[in-house]
Each structure stands twice: as C-alpha cells, then as structure tokens.
Amino acid sequence: MSWKKRDREERGYHHGNLREALIQAARELIKEKGPAGFTFADAARSAGVSAAAPYRHFRDREALLADVAREGFQRFEAMLSTGWAGGKPDALTAFNNVGKAYLAFARAEPAYYAAMFESGLPPDLNADLRAAADRAFGVLRSAADALVALLPAGKRPPALMMSLHVWAMAHGIASLFGRGDAGRRTLPMTAEELLESQMLIYLQGLGFPQKV
Amino acid sequence: MSWKKRDREERGYHHGNLREALIQAARELIKEKGPAGFTFADAARSAGVSAAAPYRHFRDREALLADVAREGFQRFEAMLSTGWAGGKPDALTAFNNVGKAYLAFARAEPAYYAAMFESGLPPDLNADLRAAADRAFGVLRSAADALVALLPAGKRPPALMMSLHVWAMAHGIASLFGRGDAGRRTLPMTAEELLESQMLIYLQGLGFPQKV
DNA sequence: GCGGCGATGTAAACTCCCTTAACATGAGCT
DNA sequence: AGCTCATGTTAAGGGAGTTTACATCGCCGC
Numbered sequence: 367m368s369w370k371k372r373d374r375e376e377r378g379y380h381h382g383n384l385r386e387a388l389i390q391a392a393r394e395l396i397k398e399k400g401p402a403g404f405t406f407a408d409a410a411r412s413a414g415v416s417a418a419a420p421y422r423h424f425r426d427r428e429a430l431l432a433d434v435a436r437e438g439f440q441r442f443e444a445m446l447s448t449g450w451a452g453g454k455p456d457a458l459t460a461f462n463n464v465g466k467a468y469l470a471f472a473r474a475e476p477a478y479y480a481a482m483f484e485s486g487l488p489p490d491l492n493a494d495l496r497a498a499a500d501r502a503f504g505v506l507r508s509a510a511d512a513l514v515a516l517l518p519a520g521k522r523p524p525a526l527m528m529s530l531h532v533w534a535m536a537h538g539i540a541s542l543f544g545r546g547d548a549g550r551r552t553l554p555m556t557a558e559e560l561l562e563s564q565m566l567i568y569l570q571g572l573g574f575p576q577k578v
Numbered sequence: 579m580s581w582k583k584r585d586r587e588e589r590g591y592h593h594g595n596l597r598e599a600l601i602q603a604a605r606e607l608i609k610e611k612g613p614a615g616f617t618f619a620d621a622a623r624s625a626g627v628s629a630a631a632p633y634r635h636f637r638d639r640e641a642l643l644a645d646v647a648r649e650g651f652q653r654f655e656a657m658l659s660t661g662w663a664g665g666k667p668d669a670l671t672a673f674n675n676v677g678k679a680y681l682a683f684a685r686a687e688p689a690y691y692a693a694m695f696e697s698g699l700p701p702d703l704n705a706d707l708r709a710a711a712d713r714a715f716g717v718l719r720s721a722a723d724a725l726v727a728l729l730p731a732g733k734r735p736p737a738l739m740m741s742l743h744v745w746a747m748a749h750g751i752a753s754l755f756g757r758g759d760a761g762r763r764t765l766p767m768t769a770e771e772l773l774e775s776q777m778l779i780y781l782q783g784l785g786f787p788q789k790v
Numbered sequence: 791g792c793g794g795c796g797a798t799g800t801a802a803a804c805t806c807c808c809t810t811a812a813c814a815t816g817a818g819c820t
Numbered sequence: 821a822g823c824t825c826a827t828g829t830t831a832a833g834g835g836a837g838t839t840t841a842c843a844t845c846g847c848c849g850c
Contacts, residue, residue, distance in 0.1 A: 384798080400698040402614040407836055416800050421838075423798090483753070484696060486612040523779075527767065530755070531747075531776045538750025541695070543742070555739065564743045567735075568776070571783030593828075619807055628829055633809075635827090 385423040387413040392434050396477040401431065401485035431481055432491050438478030439498035445471045446505040457513045458574060464509050465536055465565050469558055472540035479545075483537065506533055513574075521573055528572070535564050597635040599625040604646050608689040613643065613697035643693055644703050650690030651710035657683045658717040669725045670786060676721050677748055677777050681770055684752035691757075695749065718745055725786075733785055740784070747776050 391412035395404035406427040407417040424430040449467030453460045472479045481487075482499075490496040510529035514522045543557040553560070570576060593599065603624035607616035618639040619629040636642040661679025665672045684691045693699075694711070702708040722741040726734045755769040765772070782788060 402698055419799050486614055530772055534750030534754055537754055538746030542746055542749055560742055567783035568780050571779035
C-alpha cells in the first residue's frame with residue numbers, strides 16, 4: 367500500500383526511484399477510481415513528492431498512463447504466453463488456456479487492463495506502447511496459427527481472422543462482465559464460464575473436434 | 579454544429595432548453611475528445627451559458643453523462659429493434675441484422691456509445707439508466723429466444739447465455755475495431771465483416787444451418 | 791577529498807476550473 | 821398588473837495544472 371510513501375524525513379531530498387513509484391501510485395489510483403479518477407497531483411501526493419516532481423519524469427498525465435499501459439502489455443504478453451505454454455499439452459487445450467489467461471489478467475490486474483484498453487489513450491501514442499501491444503497480440507496470433515494447422519488443409523480459416531475473433535470475445539466478456547465490481551450486471555454464470563462456452567461453440571463452428 | 583449556440587443577444591436571459599442543449603454539447607465534445615476529454619464548464623461554454631448554469635439541470639458532470647448514456651440506450655434499443663424487425667424475414671437473418679445494427683450504432687453514434695460503455699459510469703447510477711440499459715439488452719435477449727426456438731428441443735442452448743455471447747462479440751469488435759479513428763489497428767477486413775464471420779461461425783457451432 | 795555539473799525535487803506564481811452563494815430576469819398564473 | 825419560482829448570471833473561495841526559479845545531492849574527474 368504505502369510502498370514508497372516514506373516522507374521526506376525518511377527519504378531525504380531525493381526520492382530515488384520516483385518514476386517507478388509514480389507508476390505504482392497510478393496503478394493504485396486507477397484500481398480505486400478508474401483511469402479518469404485521479405489527477406497528476408494525486409499521483410504525486412501518493413508518491414510523497416510535490417506536485418511538480420512528476421514533470422521531471424513524464425511530460426504529462428497522459429505520458430504516465432501510457433507507461434502504465436506499456437508495462438501492462440508486457441505483463442499481459444507474459445501471461446498469455448504462459449497460458450499458451452508452447453502449445454502444451456495440446457494446441458486446443460493451450461488455446462483455451464490463452465483465453466483463460468486473458469480473462470485472468472483482466473481480473474487480476476484491473477488497473478493495467480483499464481490503462482491498456484479503457485483509458486482513451488491513442489494506441490500508438492508512442493512506438494514503445496504500440497510495440498508492446500503488438501507483441502501481446504502476437505501471442506494470440508501465433509496460437510491461432512498453431513491451432514489452424516490442426517485442421518485439414520482445405521478447411522483452414524485465416525488465422526488472423528480467428529485471432530481477432532478470439533480477442534474480441536475475450537475483450538468483450540472482460541469489459542462487460544469481467545471485473546468484480548465493475549460487472550455490468552449480475553449473471554447466473556461467471557465470466558470464465560461464459561468465455562469457455564463461447565470459445566467451445568466458436569471452435570466447434572470452425573470444425574474443431576471437442577475434447578472429452 | 580452550433581445548434582443552440584446563439585449568444586445572449588439573440589436568445590435573451592433564459593436559454594429556453596438548456597437541458598437538451600447541454601446533452602447535445604456533451605455529445606459533440608465526447609465525439610471530439612472522448613468521455614473524459616471535456617469539463618462541465620466546457621459543456622456550458624458550448625451551449626453558450628455561464629459555467630454555473632448547468633448546475634440548475636444536473637447535479638454534476640457525472641449526472642450529465644448519465645443522461646447522455648440513458649438517451650443513448652434508448653436510441654440503441656430502437657436501432658436493435660429495427661434490426662430485429664420482428665424476426666423478419668426469418669429469425670436467423672434477423673438475428674444477424676441485430677448484430678449489424680449493434681455495430682452500426684457504435685459507428686454512427688460513437689459519442690452515445692462511449693457514454694454508454696466507456697465512460698466509467700456505474701451501470702446503475704440511477705434507476706432510469708439501469709432500466710434503459712436493461713431494455714436495450716432485452717431486445718437481444720428476445721431475439722435469442724426466438725432463434726433458439728428454431729432448434730430441435732433437445733439441442734437448444736440457453737438463450738440468456740447466447741445473448742450474452744453475442745453481446746460480448748459485438749461489444750468486443752465495436753470496442754477494438756469499431757470506430758473509425760479509434761480503431762486500434764489497421765486490418766485487412768472491416769469490423770462488419772469480422773462480426774459477420776464470427777456470428778456465422780458461432781451459430782454454426784450451435785447447429786444452425788447456414789443460409790445460401 | 792573536493793569542486794563543479796547534471797539530475798532530481800521544491801517553492802512560488804499564474805491560470806483555469808469547480809462549486810456555492812447571492813442576486814437578476816422573465817414566463818406563467820391569478 | 822403583480823407575484824412567484826424556475827432559470828440564468830456574477831462573484832468568490834478553493835483546488836489543480838503548469839511553468840520558472842531555486843535547492844539539494846550523487847557522481848565524476850582531478
């Protein structure tokens with residue numbers, strides 16, 4: 367909670383790691399009040415520095431958010447990769463695990479997820495942000511490639527299209543039903559069950575055999 | 579554009595219809611700069627009144643946004659209903675048309691859509707907002723009911739689940755790829771094609787016969 | 791060690807916005 | 821015609837954003 371919130375008596379004139387502390391503070395504040403629910407000065411206060419200090423590290427509030435988002439995409443990519451697990455134990459299972467990882471990330475890191483997808487940031491505000499987002503999507507795309515290869519040559523859907531479909535499904539469910547309190551309505555099933563059943567139906571529609 | 583922006587010389591002391599003028603102004607501003615990109619004072623300025631005037635009609639900026647969202651859900655419901663068209667010419671076609679209408683609304687009314695889904699408003703900030711959202715979803719739900727009835731009794735998926743799936747697909751695609759400039763990346767296909775193919779695959783997975 | 795430089799943080803000043811309170815206007819009713 | 825109340829304005833206090841000048845300190849070469 368008060369991760370680096372030591373006051374000046376304790377830390378001295380210089381903070382030491384203000385840049386990271388501001389990103390942490392922003393994550394806390396986003397989690398509490400949404401990507402639009404805090405000010406640059408709030409982040410500074412949370413980090414225990416003056417309101418002008420953040421300007422040494424970020425051009426403006428948007429640049430801070432962009433860095434939160436960039437960091438988020440990196441962790442997102444790692445989480446999706448772990449879900450895929452190199453296609454083990456089999457491509458179909460692994461592909462479903464990527465979907466689960468997507469939802470798990472949105473649930474476990476709502477602050478990152480909000481910064482990434484709900485902050486209103488232009489996706490290519492800077493090249494690093496864009497690249498991080500592309501790499502994360504690349505995991506999905508590679509997984510789709512591997513999965514498509516299981517089908518007989520004549521019946522293979524375009525892997526790009528397929529990965530976009532899955533992204534849209536996962537993002538739609540995460541946005542609408544994914545976060546505990548932001549959940550848009552009470553449902554007779556969990557977001558995870560909803561995504562799993564949706565993926566099952568979708569993959570069946572593509573001709574993938576159902577697992578036992 | 580300058581819908582009610584007549585200045586005081588022209589309109590006199592009282593505006594006449596400030597409440598609606600503020601909602602219009604908010605829509606313009608959301609379209610230009612996103613749901614977080616303008617202030618209460620900006621909306622007042624756009625409507626040609628003093629910064630304090632809006633407080634006579636809305637408790638705060640959030641209440642204004644909520645009314646934009648509520649109005650949006652009403653138009654959304656109307657648009658989805660038109661798409662469904664009472665199930666004509668047949669339930670499967672009509673169901674696909676609901677999906678198209680969903681996307682068409684997101685594209686034609688990005689300001690309403692953003693207020694409804696991307697403004698960070700609590701979905702049940704007030705009863706009217708909640709009710710309007712529920713009625714809009716009800717259209718999707720009814721369409722799913724009608725469509726499910728086409729399947730043989732033993733193979734009918736839960737219509738609620740199905741409507742949630744379709745909502746998530748449409749919302750996911752609209753959020754990620756739906757709006758012209760907010761489009762998250764350039765694609766070799768349109769959002770409409772993406773949703774249509776996704777619905778096709780999904781419905782095929784449920785056992786619906788494909789149209790000719 | 792020590793002296794200066796560059797990086798990092800603070801203080802202060804200016805502006806703009808939010809919000810409330812006191813006052814002004816005029817539309818509609820009787 | 822006159823009252824009344826909804827609807828607007830002006831003004832004032834407080835907070836936040838941003839810039840500028842100043843303060844501190846780590847580091848590096850001597």
